[in-house]
Amino acid sequence: MGLASPPPRQAPLVPQQWADALDAISTSRSPPIAIICGPKNSGKSTFSRILLNSLLKRYDRVGYLDTDVGQPEFFVPGCLSLHLVDECLPDLMKTPMREPERCIFSGDISSKRDPDAYINFIFQLYDYFLEKFYQSDDAYSHRKALLPLIINTAGWVKGTGFDVLVELLKYISPTHVVQMRISAESKNLPTGAFWLSDKKRGSSKLIELATVFTDSFNRSVLIRKNAHSMRDLRLSDYFKRCFPSTLNISTNKELAHALASIPPYQIHFSQVKVMHLYCQVPKHEVFYSLNATIVGLAASSTVPTSSARCTPWCVGLGIVRGIDAKKGMLYVITPVSLCKLEKVDILFQGFIEIPTSLLQLCTVDLMRGSVLKLLLLLFFYFVINFFNF
């Protein structure tokens, strides 16, 4: 019987069709490279997580390429990241934040603004995975253990998203393509190997899966997530890492106060190059434009030399808390360790916004400081004037 409104669950439902697919992928002879695609909210992430745990029964480590910049699985919004997971996920309904093996700052929560750059970011992460973890090393008479890879995609079905997916599938040529399908056919991807021209025969195994929840008319019931608040939550969780875990920060208010009082890193303008990813900023405004924004921190020394289209790896995010134009200083808060930070010489700026709850409270804190200063100044002004009089 179908479920009209699925209740919140502690563990995912794994129907037989899903179980068979998991079995087929995880017992394949060579380490699988599986791409999971299909409409939004159709269960791609849930299936990917179950697959991850399933593969960890056979492999010590599993690669996970997170391409959804709007709702990332393991890292922060605006980043594409490659993870090497070596422990089963304890909770399959949500994933904890993880430090990525490699990360690229795209600076946006969608691929639409610059699909070409976005595709190149995925290729760069994939090429890195292939080179490091998917090539046997016969020249040294011992074989590296190859790792399987899961590539979870955003809900790309139509328009630019569809074109991005086609490019991705052509380039990667995965061993398995898992396609989630819902009952509304017009919202699904085409069936079969839609990314290949007729003449070619692909080697990928195609698996089509139905979503798990249906109503009494057998129509798919999709559980929508609040993407905006999930992004804010991820960013808050990330910046909580600026503090020791022993410090009990449970509300956004506490986090905002803590962020407002932490001593920031001081970076001289001359130490960094600012790269605006989606807009041009007049030269004299470049540093001012960073004030109160989130930036991607990267080091030019990390640009992979293998390809012309490569971008420097991102080591993490920072909040530019203030700018002192006279001293030529930027004040940045970040959980990135000092040894990584020392190599950072690029600040990427895109459209990743500081969660409003943090921004308002930070501003209130800063304003409170300014108001106090103003009151003191007024007080001294009146005292001086009073005695002069």
Ligand SMILES: Nc1ncnc2c1ncn2[C@@H]1O[C@H](COP(=O)(O)OP(=O)(O)OP(=O)(O)O)[C@@H](O)[C@H]1O
């Ligand atoms: N097998 C399942 N068991 C329990 N809940 C599920 C299952 N599949 C999906 N859901 C629920 O449906 C919602 C959407 O699932 P999920 O996040 O996996 O979809 P998605 O296709 O990855 O979405 P998006 O494209 O937005 O990233 C989630 O709340 C998830 O918990």
